[in-house]
Amino acid sequence: MDLNRRVLPERYNGGTKPALLPNWWQELQDAAWAEYERLPMPSRKDERWRFTDLGKLAFTGYTAGSPVPERSRSDLQAFFHRGEAPALLFANDSLLFSRSISPEAKKKGVLLTPLLEAANGAADLLKSYLFRERVALGAEKLETLHRAYATAGAFLYVPAGVELEQTVDLSFWLTEEDAATFPHILVVLEENARARIHLRFGSTNPKGGFACSVQELFLGAGAQLEIFTGRKWAEGTCSFDLASVRLDRDANATTFQFNQGGGYTRTESRSRLLGSGARSVMLSATMARNRQEFDQRSFQEHSAPNTRSDLLYKSALYDSSRTIFAGMIDVDPGAQQTDAYQSNRNLLLSPDAEANALPGLEILANDVRCTHGATIGQVDPEELFYCLQRGIPLEAAQRLFVLGFLTDVIDRIPDADAKRSLTEEIDSSVSQPRRS
Amino acid sequence: MSLQISDLHARIVERTILRGISLEIRPGETHAIMGPNGSGKSTLSKVLAGHPDYEITQGSVVLDGVSLLEREPDERARMGLFLAFQYPCEIPGVSIANFLRAATQARLPEGESLSVTDFYQKLYHEMDALGMQRTFSSRPLNSGFSGGEKKRAEILQMAMLQPRYAVLDETDSGLDIDALKVVAGGVNRLRGPEAGLLIITHYQRLLDYISPDFVHVMVAGRIVQSGGPELALELEKRGYGFLEVQYGSSELSPLAGAGAPG
Ligand SMILES: Nc1ncnc2c1ncn2[C@@H]1O[C@H](COP(=O)(O)OP(=O)(O)OP(=O)(O)O)[C@@H](O)[C@H]1O
Numbered sequence: 001m002d003l004n005r006r007v008l009p010e011r012y013n014g015g016t017k018p019a020l021l022p023n024w025w026q027e028l029q030d031a032a033w034a035e036y037e038r039l040p041m042p043s044r045k046d047e048r049w050r051f052t053d054l055g056k057l058a059f060t061g062y063t064a065g066s067p068v069p070e071r072s073r074s075d076l077q078a079f080f081h082r083g084e085a086p087a088l089l090f091a092n093d094s095l096l097f098s099r100s101i102s103p104e105a106k107k108k109g110v111l112l113t114p115l116l117e118a119a120n121g122a123a124d125l126l127k128s129y130l131f132r133e134r135v136a137l138g139a140e141k142l143e144t145l146h147r148a149y150a151t152a153g154a155f156l157y158v159p160a161g162v163e164l165e166q167t168v169d170l171s172f173w174l175t176e177e178d179a180a181t182f183p184h185i186l187v188v189l190e191e192n193a194r195a196r197i198h199l200r201f202g203s204t205n206p207k208g209g210f211a212c213s214v215q216e217l218f219l220g221a222g223a224q225l226e227i228f229t230g231r232k233w234a235e236g237t238c239s240f241d242l243a244s245v246r247l248d249r250d251a252n253a254t255t256f257q258f259n260q261g262g263g264y265t266r267t268e269s270r271s272r273l274l275g276s277g278a279r280s281v282m283l284s285a286t287m288a289r290n291r292q293e294f295d296q297r298s299f300q301e302h303s304a305p306n307t308r309s310d311l312l313y314k315s316a317l318y319d320s321s322r323t324i325f326a327g328m329i330d331v332d333p334g335a336q337q338t339d340a341y342q343s344n345r346n347l348l349l350s351p352d353a354e355a356n357a358l359p360g361l362e363i364l365a366n367d368v369r370c371t372h373g374a375t376i377g378q379v380d381p382e383e384l385f386y387c388l389q390r391g392i393p394l395e396a397a398q399r400l401f402v403l404g405f406l407t408d409v410i411d412r413i414p415d416a417d418a419k420r421s422l423t424e425e426i427d428s429s430v431s432q433p434r435r436s
Numbered sequence: 437m438s439l440q441i442s443d444l445h446a447r448i449v450e451r452t453i454l455r456g457i458s459l460e461i462r463p464g465e466t467h468a469i470m471g472p473n474g475s476g477k478s479t480l481s482k483v484l485a486g487h488p489d490y491e492i493t494q495g496s497v498v499l500d501g502v503s504l505l506e507r508e509p510d511e512r513a514r515m516g517l518f519l520a521f522q523y524p525c526e527i528p529g530v531s532i533a534n535f536l537r538a539a540t541q542a543r544l545p546e547g548e549s550l551s552v553t554d555f556y557q558k559l560y561h562e563m564d565a566l567g568m569q570r571t572f573s574s575r576p577l578n579s580g581f582s583g584g585e586k587k588r589a590e591i592l593q594m595a596m597l598q599p600r601y602a603v604l605d606e607t608d609s610g611l612d613i614d615a616l617k618v619v620a621g622g623v624n625r626l627r628g629p630e631a632g633l634l635i636i637t638h639y640q641r642l643l644d645y646i647s648p649d650f651v652h653v654m655v656a657g658r659i660v661q662s663g664g665p666e667l668a669l670e671l672e673k674r675g676y677g678f679l680e681v682q683y684g685s686s687e688l689s690p691l692a693g694a695g696a697p698g
């Protein structure tokens with residue numbers, strides 16, 4: 001199939017339980033498809049695709065809803081059973097495994113369910129949030145494609161005043177080179193609710209695939225969300241991850257992404273600070289290798305007074321990899337006492353790597369504090385010589401520099417477990433033998 | 437067995453700095469090099485360590501029978517050469533402990549991995565001996581360290597890596613009296629029949645604690661005089677003036693092109 005031609009996949013082949021798509025959802029899909037066909041393809045002329053290597057975007061030759069081979073299923077099962085947290089695991093958009101939240105949390109009204117189940121069991125609640133947000137930082141066509149296809153995903157609902165202590169693990173996998181996935185993550189935290197999510201994207205196949213995910217995160221007044229996203233698609237995978245977080249008064253969100261693998265990865269992240277006192281921390285650490293491209297766009301939308309946003313994106317680039325960062329801080333006229341920060345730092349470890357940074361500000365209020373900046377640097381030859389003089393070989397020295405470079409962003413992950421597991425992951429990732 | 441430097445000439449961007457250095461350091465020996473600012477002492481240390489900015493135009497360096505100059509800096513280090521830098525650079529975000537783990541790991545045979553417990557035991561032992569707080573080990577290497585702390589950290593690294601030949605480039609400068617004693621103690625602990633030391637210094641005070649077997653004077657890229665510990669005392673009294681008159685500055689050296697004295 002081509003993603004340009006609509007083919008409705010069969011749902012849940014090999015999955016746990018089939019569920020039907022309700023009419024209202026089918027109508028949403030039909031409308032999205034019509035919009036998808038109308039929207040233009042990403043183009044170099046569009047400022048929001050500036051620097052993107054459009055040749056790396058691939059929309060054809062994928063199948064939505066590919067069956068999951070037994071071998072991948074048992075690999076994923078082994079992976080799944082290493083965890084203990086409440087979790088949902090999808091592969092090629094089929095739900096393979098799930099572990100529910102604790103009975104105590106259930107009693108308090110917390111809901112963690114696959115979207116399709118929610119569509120049948122909690123339709124009214126789901127309907128009032130699903131597909132409400134638009135990230136719209138350039139990938140509108142992909143966003144509508146997502147809406148036309150997405151059925152796999154998770155709905156997490158935490159009622160007012162409830163703190164979900166367990167971290168929720170969500171993972172989405174591709175098992176075939178020609179498979180496509182459209183993960184949807186919908187999180188609703190009512191007033192003063194709290195939750196933490198660990199989201200993972202990965203492949204069991206060595207090469208290729210297509211992914212287009214959307215996160216819609218709704219934070220009521222005083223709510224707190226931490227969401228940690230780890231991406232590690234197979235080499236050559238084309239992926240789009242579009243996320244919007246809406247924050248009411250005094251709500252607090254920390255999003256952290258750790259990016260590696262894939263072929264072309266575009267992330268669009270929008271923080272909407274809609275109530276006074278809201279705060280959003282946006283962190284990203286990327287390790288780009290080979291010919292990978294990471295194309296990251298962000299938008300810090302200050303619509304209310306006394307709001308804070310703090311963005312730090314760091315990338316280490318090996319080989320012939322590329323990164324793009326284009327960020328915008330947007331301060332409405334009414335958003336006085338905004339405190340916004342945006343920083344993008346890149347470390348080039350190879351003369352063939354290329355980092356592009358486009359920090360941006362648009363400020364319509366007069367009493368604000370906004371800082372932005374970007375750097376692109378190389379390893380200091382004197383620092384390298386110092387490491388070599390201690391007998392540390394070049395590759396190991398580079399590993400130290402990358403770890404050192406990423407330290408400050410990793411240190412800002414609030415959750416100690418997440419921090420430890422990330423440090424280990426980065427450690428093993430920088431230690432992996434490089435392909436030349 | 438020795439670190440043997442023979443007729444070493446080196447230059448940086450068209451400017452010749454070392455003009456025929458010959459020196460042999462045997463395990464168990466401690467040599468001191470003194471000499472005026474700009475005479476080429478740090479250049480010698482960096483040339484030995486393999487700094488890429490310098491071009492060797494003549495001469496050889498042989499470490500325990502193996503020619504050094506074709507080797508990469510990290511290989512030289514693993515062969516047993518250590519340089520305590522005059523100006524140690526900051527390695528942001530990399531803790532002393534992680535840095536030294538990488539350096540220690542690099543010395544293990546392929547496939548063998550470091551015992552973390554043994555490593556920390558040794559690290560804390562050496563830190564205690566150098567009067568360093570253990571919490572220091574988690575601080576990024578040299579970042580924001582005071583001058584004296586940087587020098588202590590150099591000695592800590594030397595103690596951990598147990599080099600066969602160590603070059604200490606002005607490790608005494610910037611140290612207060614107490615720190616000087618601690619650092620000298622660290623150096624003396626390395627001394628023994630197995631280790632050869634080359635100590636670059638301007639001051640007799642370090643040599644009071646680490647008494648050298650040989651003292652050499654470098655002027656304008658050459659060793660112009662060698663002797664025993666008494667030479668250092670004489671220099672302390674008389675300064676370098678008399679030698680500079682005799683052997684010139686690097687710009688107008690009357691001996692340019694001639695071989696090394698001695
Ligand atoms: N990278 C460089 N570029 C140009 N000149 C250099 C460079 N490095 C060293 N030199 C020059 O080489 C000469 C020797 O310098 P070196 O640092 O070896 O002196 P030194 O004997 O260690 O002096 P000090 O006692 O002040 O430490 C100096 O004149 C210095 O300016």
Ligand SMILES: [Mg+2]
Nearest residue numbers: 477478479522
């Ligand atoms: Mg010097």
